[in-house]
Amino acid sequence: MTKKLIAGNWKMNGNLADNAALMGAVVAGLPSAEALEAAQVSVLVCVPAPYLAQVAALRGPVDLGAQDVSPQKGGAYTGEVSPAMLKDFGTRFVIVGHSERRQNHFETNELVALKAQNSLAHGLTPIVCVGETLAQREAGETEAVVKRQLAAVIHVNGHCLTELVVAYEPVWAIGTGKTATPEQAQAVHAVIRTQLQAASSNAKRIPILYGGSMNASNAAALLAQPDIDGGLIGGAALKAADFLQIVAAAQAVA
Ligand code: 13P
Numbered sequence: 001m002t003k004k005l006i007a008g009n010w011k012m013n014g015n016l017a018d019n020a021a022l023m024g025a026v027v028a029g030l031p032s033a034e035a036l037e038a039a040q041v042s043v044l045v046c047v048p049a050p051y052l053a054q055v056a057a058l059r060g061p062v063d064l065g066a067q068d069v070s071p072q073k074g075g076a077y078t079g080e081v082s083p084a085m086l087k088d089f090g091t092r093f094v095i096v097g098h099s100e101r102r103q104n105h106f107e108t109n110e111l112v113a114l115k116a117q118n119s120l121a122h123g124l125t126p127i128v129c130v131g132e133t134l135a136q137r138e139a140g141e142t143e144a145v146v147k148r149q150l151a152a153v154i155h156v157n158g159h160c161l162t163e164l165v166v167a168y169e170p171v172w173a174i175g176t177g178k179t180a181t182p183e184q185a186q187a188v189h190a191v192i193r194t195q196l197q198a199a200s201s202n203a204k205r206i207p208i209l210y211g212g213s214m215n216a217s218n219a220a221a222l223l224a225q226p227d228i229d230g231g232l233i234g235g236a237a238l239k240a241a242d243f244l245q246i247v248a249a250a251q252a253v254a
Contacts, residue, residue, distance in 0.1 A: 004223065004250040005165065005207045005230035007044040007127065008237025009067065009095060019051055020058065025240035027060035030247065036061055039251040042230075044093055045237065046127075049081050052089040065093035068101060069124070071114035083122035094119050095232075097149070098129045099171045109152035117156050120163055127165040127209070127232065128153050130192070134172035142170075143191050150192060154199045161200040165207045166192055167232040173212025175234060182221045182228075185210045189227035216245035223253045 014022070023045075030036065030043065046065035047055045056064055070080035086094060096119065097112030116126040130149040132142040150166065157164065168188050170180050180188075189208050196203035210222050211232030222228050230250065236242040 003040045003042055003207070003229070004254045005042045005044060005209060006243075006247050006250050007046060007065065007093070007167075007209060007230065007232045008243055009046045009098070009211070009232055009234050010048065010237060011067070011100070011234055012048060013238055014048060014051060016051075016054060019047070019054055022238065022240055023055060023058040023060075023062070026062065026243060027058065029240060029244040030061060031251070033061035036251075040254045041247060041250045043247055046093065046095050049086075052086065052091060056090045059090075063093060064089065064091050065095065065127070066091050067095045067098065069094045069096065069115055069119055069126075071111060071118050073118070083119050083124050086124060087122055091124065093125045093127055093165070095167075096126045096128055097153075099131055099169060099174060103171075109149050112149070113152040113156040116153050116164065120157060120160050125163055125165060127167050129167045129169050129211070129232070131169040131171050131174075131212070137170065137172065142188060146188060146191060147195055150195055154195070158199055161196065162202040162205055165209060166196070167209040167211050168192060169211035169232060171212075175213070177213050179213040179215075179218050179222070180210070182225050185222055186225035186227055189225065193227050214246065216242045216249075219246040219249040220252065223250055 044063040066086045074082045096115040101107045119126040130146045132145040136145050207229040209230040209232045210228050214231040214233050215236040
């Protein structure tokens with residue numbers, strides 16, 4: 001059992017006023033940093049890049065994450081953001097390979113692996129997202145798809161796997177209100193754990209998060225599964241009360 005990590009992914013939401021209100025309410029409602037540490041729970045928000053500086057100043061015991069990163073170190077890459085730039089604002093984590101980027105920006109497994117590699121090289125922890133579409137699940141391909149996505153990352157980054165976080169996010173459960181049952185999620189998390197174990201002797205310490213319509217009412221049952229080490233939360237992370245309830249659920253099972 002690893003520490004539980006409760007991560008909000010704000011996606012392309014927020015503005016200065018709303019972010020201040022959300023972070024104010026989250027920080028006010030959280031237990032102290034010491035209490036979170038005692039319960040072995042970490043809390044993270046992954047915010048749009050323009051707001052990293054704002055949220056860095058408001059974050060209290062909450063860790064700071066970004067939602068994407070360039071595979072390049074710097075230079076003539078218009079619109080890209082480098083890991084060093086993210087680090088400048090105290091960012092510790094970065095999501096790579098979210099299904100919205102795989103779908104809308106045609107990111108391949110190989111590109112995701114390079115983004116993870118560039119993050120690791122600059123001391124950022126990549127949260128590597130994997131997950132199948134509904135069509136792939138219905139075709140019985142879930143395991144193969146997830147293994148292929150993760151294999152690309154392991155192939156390139158095998159030597160520093162302990163610094164990774166993996167997030168299993170079934171595409172059909174994202175933003176749809178349809179959640180994988182705890183048993184469905186656990187089954188895939190177990191496959192991911194086994195694959196990590198084959199690559200690293202420290203695989204037990206690699207957090208595997210579940211994402212996809214996780215909310216205040218289903219979090220406890222999901223987080224109680226042996227290989228579910230936390231959540232990557234979209235919609236419910238934009239509501240302080242819901243996000244705090246998920247953190248409380250993690251404290252209760254940790
Ligand atoms: P929802 O929680 O809104 O389904 O989003 C999940 C997600 O994509 C987190 O990265």
